Amino acid sequence: MKKISYILSLALAGAFFSGCSEEEIVFDHEQPAFEIKESSILLEVIAPKETTADAELYIAGAFNGGEEAAVGNMQWQLEKSTKVDGKWGIYLDPKTFVSGKSLADGYWFVSSDGGAERSALGEVVSRTDNFEVGTRNNIYVTHWKSYFDKAPEATVHDGYTVYLEDNSGWDATALYCYGTEEACGGWPGKLPDGTEKINGKTYKYFDLGADRAGMELTFIFNNNNGGVQVENFDCLKKNVINKNIFFSITAESAEAVDVAETRYFYVLNNQGWDGVSLYTWGNDNEFFGGWPGTGTTGKTVTIKEKTYQQIPIPDAAVGQLVNAIFNNNGAGEQTPDLNIEAIENHDYYILIEGKKAYEVNPQNPSADGEETPDPTPSEPGYSIFVQDNSGWG
Known part of the structure; x- marks a missing residue:
C-alpha cells in the first residue's frame, strides 16, 4: 500500500511540474503596452532605471539618417506608455526608411538628456535585428551614455x-x-x-x-x-x-539669494584636549545627541595661522535656544554653559581656553576680543635713561 501511495505521489508531482514548465512567465514590464498595427513594426522599449521623467527617447540608425537627423524629430520619437511603467513604444513603417536601408543596417536608442544607449560595459550599441511588420518586439536598453560619465570633481574653496x-x-x-x-x-x-x-x-x-x-x-x-x-x-x-x-x-x-547649506561650529582648542565634543540642552531638545554630544568631523580650517576643528550644526537647531557645553569627548572635563539665545543661519567660531568657551571673531580670537599674544619672546631691546635737570613739571 505504501509503495502504491509513493508512486501516485510521484505521478502527481510530475504532472504539476510539467504543467508549470509549459506556462511562460511574463514580467510586468514585458506586458503589451501598445496595440499591434498590421502595416508597422512595433518596438516596445524597456528603458533603464536612470531614465529621467522629462527625457525624450528617439530611435536612430542608418535607416533614418542617424542621431543628427532623428533627435528632435517627432517622427522618430518614442511614446511613453500610460499602461506599463518604464516602457516606451514606436511604430516604424519600412516604406519611410531612407536610401534603401533597414534595421539590419544598424540602429540604437537615444535619450535627450542621457545620450545614446550603452551596453553593460559602457560600449557603443548598434543593433541589427530586422523585424517583420505586424509584430510586437520587446527591447531592453541597459544604460545611457551619461551613466558612465565621470562625475565632475567638487570645487574646493579656500574659505568663504x-x-x-x-x-x-x-x-x-x-x-x-x-x-x-x-x-x-x-x-x-x-x-x-x-x-x-x-x-x-x-x-x-x-x-x-x-x-x-x-x-x-x-x-x-x-x-x-x-x-x-x-x-x-x-x-x-x-x-x-x-x-x-x-x-x-x-x-x-x-x-x-537663500541657499540651504550646513552650518558649523569652528572650535579653536587652546585647552589641549585630545578631542572636542559639543553637547547642548534647552527647549527639551538635545540637538547634538546625548552626552557627550557630537564630535568634530576631522576636517579643519586654518585662519590667520590658527587651526579650527569643525562640528556640524543640525538643521533643526537653527533658530533654537541652546546651552552649549564643550567637553573633551566625555573624558571628565567640560566648559560651563555657553548660552546662545537663537542659533543663527551662519557659522560660529568658538575659543576654548581656561576651561571656558567663548564666541569669538576669528580676526581677533581671544577671550577679551583682543588678538591672542604671540607666546614667542620678542628680541631684547634697549632702554634710554635720562637725567632730568630741566626743572619742568
Missing part, C-alpha cells in the same frame, strides 16, 4: 565664497569690496574665479580666502570698470563673512 547669479548682461562682471579691507583688491576688484553648479543652477563665484572670516565687507558689482555698477542695496552692505553669500543681480538691481 561669494556666489553670483549674473543676469546683468555685462561682458565681464567684477566684484569690489571694502570694509575691514579691500578683500578683492583695488577697484574694480576681481573677476570670477570660476563657475559652479548648485542645486541645478550655475553661479559665478568669487573666493574671499580663509583669512577673511569674521570681516565685515560691503560689495559692489560692476562691469569691470566699464562705467556701470550695482551698489547701495541693503543686501550688499556690511556683510559679516561667516558663511557663503549668494546674490542675484541685473544691471540695475541686487538681491540676496
